[in-house]
Amino acid sequence: MNTDNTNTSDVRKDRIVTNSLGNPINEPFATQRVGQHGPLLLQDSNLIDLLAHFNRENIPQRLPHAHGSGAFGYFEVTDDITDVCGSAMFNKIGKKTRCLIRFSTVGGDKGSADTARDPRGFSTKFYTEEGNLDWVYNNTPVFFIRDPSKFPHFIHTQRRNPETNTPDANMFWDFLTTPENQVAIHQVMILFSDRGTPASYRHMNGYSGHTYKWSNKNGDWKYVQVHIITDQGIKNLTIEEAIKKAGEDADFCQKDLFNSIAKGKFPSWTVYIQTMTQDEAKSLPFSVFDLTKVWPHKQFPLRRVGRIVLNENPKNYFAQIEEAAFAPSNTVPYQEPSADPVLQARLFAYADAQRYRLGPNYHQIPVNCPYASKMFNPAIRDGPMNVNGNFGNEPNYLNTSKDYSFIQQQKPIQQHQEVWNGPAIPYHWATSEGDIDFVQARELYTKVLSKQPGAQERLAHNIGIHIAPAADTIQQRVINMFAKVDKNLANGIRKECEAKKRDSSKF
Structure with missing residues (x-):
C-alpha cells in the first residue's frame, strides 16, 4: 500500500499551482474586483473554488472516539495457532501483515485533551489477503453496558449537558448509579483507577472485550477473546499529572506516539488469545456473552499469537487517520462475531457511522481500500464519490452469462455451531439482584x-x-x-x- 498520498496520479509533479480542476493560477492572493478597491466579482472562480472548498473541508467527527492518533506498522505471527483459527494471516510463523492502529479517547470532542480520564479506543485494521480485518477494541477488558439500547443514553451522559453545554457530574453518575445499570461497576472501577489516565498510547494494552468465534479449517470452533499487551510496560498518570499535562499540552499523547516512531523507537505489543469451548461456557457463573465480565486467566490462560509493531507515521493525518474507517463487521474467514448483544449491535452501528461520516463509498478511500485482496461485487457501485472506475461495463447484477466464484461455499462453518431456539422477546439484561455483577469489581x-x-x-x-x-x-x-x-x-x-x-x- 502506498501511504504517501502526496504522490497520487492526479497531483502535478511540476508543482505548478492550479485550482481544483487543474487550471493554472496566475497570482494566489489576487482577487478580481471593480477597480483597485472596489467590490469583488462573482466571476472570480478561483476565489470561489478556494472558499467553497474551505467551507466543506471538515467532515462529521466520530461520535464517540472523535479525538485520536494513529500509525502504520505490521503484525507478525510468532506462534502457530492454526488449530484455533484458519485465517490466512495466521498460516505461517514469521508471516507479516500490514496494519494501521488508531488510538482514541471515547467521550471527548476532537479538540479535547489526550490525558482525559476516559477509556481509550484501540482499533487495528489489518490489510490481509482475505480482505480487511478490523479489531475495534478498547484499552479495558470490560465495558459499561451489556444492553446495546443503552449505548446512546450512556454516551450522552458522559458528554455535555444540553442546557449548560458543559460536562455534568449529575448526568454522569445518575446513569451509572441507577440500580439496573450498576453492572457498569467493574468498568467504573477501572476507569477511576490509575489505568483511567494512561501515560501514553504506547504504555497501554488493548482488549477485544467482546467474545468472538474462531474456527480452524476443519470447522472446529472456540470462543475467543484477544489481548494486545504493551511491550513498553504499563505506565499511568495520576489525576493531578493528567490535569497538568492537559493544560500544558493537550496533544501530549499524539506527540509522544509520533516522535517515538520518528526517532526509530518503534512501539510494539504482543498479541495473545484466550479460548473457551461451548461446554466450558455453559459452566461459567456468568454468560460468555457478557461484556462486563473478564475470563479468569487461571481457567483460560493466555496463549501467544504474535506481535504488532508500529514503525511508520502517517504522511497526512486527515487522509490516513481521520478518514480511516473501522467496524467490527469488517472481518475475514474463520473469525466471526459471537451472540454478544453489544457486539451484534456494533456490527451495524459502526459501518453505518462510516457511511454517514465519509459516504457510501468510504471503502474506496485509499486508507480503507482492501488493497491486499482487492474487491469485486458488481452490485456495489455508483453513489457519491465513486472513484475506482465503477466496474466499467460489468453488468450491475449477477449476470447468468458471466462466471463468478464463491469460495466461501466450501467453508460451511456455521451450521454445526450454536443453535438458537426461542420466541422473539424483549429482554432487558439489567444488573442482577444477586452479587454476581459485583464479584469481579470486588476482586x-x-x-x-x-x-x-x-x-x-x-x-x-x-x-x-x-x-x-x-x-x-x-x-x-x-x-x-x-x-x-x-x-x-x-x-x-x-x-x-x-x-x-x-x-x-x-x-
Whole structure:
C-alpha cells in the first residue's frame, strides 16, 4: 500500500499551482474586483473554488472516539495457532501483515485533551489477503453496558449537558448509579483507577472485550477473546499529572506516539488469545456473552499469537487517520462475531457511522481500500464519490452469462455451531439482584489494587473529587454503590468528596 498520498496520479509533479480542476493560477492572493478597491466579482472562480472548498473541508467527527492518533506498522505471527483459527494471516510463523492502529479517547470532542480520564479506543485494521480485518477494541477488558439500547443514553451522559453545554457530574453518575445499570461497576472501577489516565498510547494494552468465534479449517470452533499487551510496560498518570499535562499540552499523547516512531523507537505489543469451548461456557457463573465480565486467566490462560509493531507515521493525518474507517463487521474467514448483544449491535452501528461520516463509498478511500485482496461485487457501485472506475461495463447484477466464484461455499462453518431456539422477546439484561455483577469489581479492589501501593487510596480520591460537584443525593448513590464493592472504598470516597467540597468552599 502506498501511504504517501502526496504522490497520487492526479497531483502535478511540476508543482505548478492550479485550482481544483487543474487550471493554472496566475497570482494566489489576487482577487478580481471593480477597480483597485472596489467590490469583488462573482466571476472570480478561483476565489470561489478556494472558499467553497474551505467551507466543506471538515467532515462529521466520530461520535464517540472523535479525538485520536494513529500509525502504520505490521503484525507478525510468532506462534502457530492454526488449530484455533484458519485465517490466512495466521498460516505461517514469521508471516507479516500490514496494519494501521488508531488510538482514541471515547467521550471527548476532537479538540479535547489526550490525558482525559476516559477509556481509550484501540482499533487495528489489518490489510490481509482475505480482505480487511478490523479489531475495534478498547484499552479495558470490560465495558459499561451489556444492553446495546443503552449505548446512546450512556454516551450522552458522559458528554455535555444540553442546557449548560458543559460536562455534568449529575448526568454522569445518575446513569451509572441507577440500580439496573450498576453492572457498569467493574468498568467504573477501572476507569477511576490509575489505568483511567494512561501515560501514553504506547504504555497501554488493548482488549477485544467482546467474545468472538474462531474456527480452524476443519470447522472446529472456540470462543475467543484477544489481548494486545504493551511491550513498553504499563505506565499511568495520576489525576493531578493528567490535569497538568492537559493544560500544558493537550496533544501530549499524539506527540509522544509520533516522535517515538520518528526517532526509530518503534512501539510494539504482543498479541495473545484466550479460548473457551461451548461446554466450558455453559459452566461459567456468568454468560460468555457478557461484556462486563473478564475470563479468569487461571481457567483460560493466555496463549501467544504474535506481535504488532508500529514503525511508520502517517504522511497526512486527515487522509490516513481521520478518514480511516473501522467496524467490527469488517472481518475475514474463520473469525466471526459471537451472540454478544453489544457486539451484534456494533456490527451495524459502526459501518453505518462510516457511511454517514465519509459516504457510501468510504471503502474506496485509499486508507480503507482492501488493497491486499482487492474487491469485486458488481452490485456495489455508483453513489457519491465513486472513484475506482465503477466496474466499467460489468453488468450491475449477477449476470447468468458471466462466471463468478464463491469460495466461501466450501467453508460451511456455521451450521454445526450454536443453535438458537426461542420466541422473539424483549429482554432487558439489567444488573442482577444477586452479587454476581459485583464479584469481579470486588476482586479488582481486594486482590489487584491492594498489591499496588497507594492504588486503593488513589481510586477513592479520583472518585471522590469527581462526584464533589454533583448533588448530595447523587453523591450518596455513588457511595452506596461502591459500598457493595467494599465498605472501606465507600468510606474513602466519602472522605475525599467532603475534603474536595471544603476546599471548593474557600473560593
